[in-house]
Amino acid sequence: MSLIKNNIIIRDSWNHLDDDTPLSAEGKVIVSLKRWQSERKLLMERQEPLGIRLKSAEGAEMISDDLAHFDLIALEFPIFKDGRSYSTARMLRERYHYKGELRAVGEVLRDQLQFMLRCGFDAFEYAGKTIPEEAISAFVEMDKFYQTVGDWGRT
Amino acid sequence: MYVYNLVDQSLVNQRVQQFRDQVRRRLSGELNEEEFKPLRLMNGLYLQLHAYMLRVAIPYGTLSSKQMRALAHIAVRYDKGYGHFTTRQNLQFNWPKLKETPDILADLADVQMHAFQTSGNCIRNVTADQYAGVAVEEIADPRITAEVVRQWSTLHPEFSFLPRKFKIAVTGSKRDRAAVRVHDIGLIIKINEAGEMGYEVIVGGGLGRTPIVGVTIREFLPQQCLLSYLESILRIYNQIGRRDNIYKARIKIVIHELGAKEFTRRVEKEWKTIRDTAIDLPVGEYERIRAFFAPLPYQSLPKNDAGFSHLKFENQDFSHWVRGNTLPHRQSGYSIANISLKPIGGIPGDASAKQMEVVADLAEKFSFGEIRVAHEQNLVLPHVKQTDLYSIWNTLKEHNLATPNLGLISDIIACPGMDYCSLATARSIPLAQDISNRFSNLRRQNDIGELSVNISGCINACGHHHVGHIGLLGVDRKGEEYYQVTIGGSADENASIGEIIGPAIPYDEVVDAIERVVETYVDLRAKNESFIDAYRRVGKQPFKENLYVTN
Amino acid sequence: METKVISANRLEDGIVVYITKDNNWSECISDAEVFNDEAACDEALSKAYTAEEACIVVGSYLVEIEQKGVYYNPTKYREFIRVIGPTVRPDLARQARS
The missing domain is CATH 3.30.413.10 (Sulfite Reductase Hemoprotein, domain 1)
Structure with missing residues (x-):
């Protein structure tokens, strides 16, 4: 798995934590919505950065009151054709003004990267077959668009 | 008409380049078919029975002469010399090669056209009234x-x-x-x-x-x-x-x-x-x-031109065409001229490259360079002077484009059906041709009056069969082509979904069955009562009784 | 099993093709290798999938055929139309039986 952020490939310092993997005191972890709901207190007491992962059926309103607790929100694309997370991303950025890392996970392929970027994603767990360096060119294939979307204060 | 600015044009150009790269990656194997399919669909490219099919967007059915000529050029250069106008005001090419589609799209971009979103799970090409403005x-x-x-x-x-x-x-x-x-x-x-x-x-x-x-x-x-x-x-x-x-x-x-x-x-x-x-x-x-759709520089003309009236009086065929295929225009002295793509026994919606060029020329000469595509699969010259109708008609006639059947029983909507489409379960076109031939007599068609026959070759209903006054849906019955008949559909402001009136019937019996439905209507109609009005008055029973009677 | 051939569309132009005895693809069904037993059929189908991976064809599948005189014709009308081309454009008919 390669992580693309700010047009470069970087080493991922975060860990996706399964629901049944015990929580350790150290490390940056990404937990499911379910885990956040059931172990909220425990997770808040940790001094490490926290990320949350939403399935495509779990909308932005499920966490809109808790955004201050998250340094990272990962939105799933269980299959690239499932476009629900595009809506979730825009709502997090535009309605709830979330400023942290918004990461696309799951079937994240080259030809969807630009749509994701435009909806407010800024990190991508690239799942395509080609080398991620090549996939980065997808971000610059087009620079003219009609919609004013994903306007969340990027410069 | 809308004219691209620099942003519009570079967006379309960039999209062509993007697709060119996607095709390259497909041909080189970097993308497999499963990965490529949604990408090609988002650019209107299907893989059909015999070949690829490219669906070109004609946004809200508006075309310029220049654009129509480009379509004719593409038909000749990259395809087999014809195209098919669809029920969504688009144009389909039936034989493009995958490796040439980026070039086709580049040629389209040169005339401010594209194939964006003519397929796929996205917002499709928007449609509108063909007589807009x-x-x-x-x-x-x-x-x-x-x-x-x-x-x-x-x-x-x-x-x-x-x-x-x-x-x-x-x-x-x-x-x-x-x-x-x-x-x-x-x-x-x-x-x-x-x-x-x-x-x-x-x-x-x-x-x-x-x-x-x-x-x-x-x-x-x-x-x-x-x-x-x-x-x-x-x-x-x-x-x-x-x-x-x-x-x-x-x-x-x-x-x-x-x-x-x-x-x-x-x-x-x-x-x-x-x-x-x-x-x-x-x-x-x-x-x-x-501002792009501001009224055109029309001339001030009298409502009725004496020469035009005289020509209609002199030439009955011309008069029939004017009565059947033209409509009043907002501007005095002008008409809306419909061009039927439904010659008797022809393929509904198909136009040869030559016909496209003829229409482009006529539009340039007589209609401010503007053409419309109707969802009924016909073309329109939207701004024609009454005094030009006669020469337009003569030219159309030479190219088999002057059949005066707008809204009549031979003005059939039909999807490509199993002759082209990989989803189809039965053919649509030959049935349309058979019905058109059976009712070829225009006097009879006019006597029957306004009647839409819509044919789809599968449940996806591209032929809008549910909203035809008479609808035919092709189904597969153990390898045989059968057709389910619906009656009473309508797509207009009184929209209604047609009712199924009984079991599907085999291909060979459809035309006779349609004729019996039509005769039932002719027998029971009140004075000046259209088919759909008669159906709404009497219901399906009389039609049902006669549909299944065989002699 | 029923008598079958393997068909697909060629990737670069979409034209209908059939797998041949020498493991090639032909536009003519008369060149197609005819299968009567499952094992040979499966083997050929896996070759067809290899051809898909090699970007030669797309969408390979089995087509049931029957002998009509000296010719083999598909039993399904849809497949018959794939052999001859659109029935409404005889001018574009393929040389199906050449």
């Missing part, structure tokens, strides 16, 4: 709205992976020629008491497996709020539309399962939160687009 009874020109919707929906990042395809149609007339009630969203332009423009918003209509007339969720939406309202509808649909079953994925199912009231409540709630954001058009943008 020229119909006598029009309230406001729907092309401006349609162009706004075209731009907004093009490569929309949030709505490019919807649960299913999404179709939007716009009309600005009381007479609905755009079938707005059988679209995912239908917009009817209205003027309120304060004289402001807005829209009646109809949602959840559609054909296919679950045909249904849409419901009005808002009686009046102010014009400047259009895009935020559309985004609200699309966002709700994107989030809760079903993705587990392709047959239940259209927005009509959401509305059915949620109820129109609850759906409307959610849309309105969403809209309240986004209506004052940057989604709506900036001030002045609507006016900028409107």
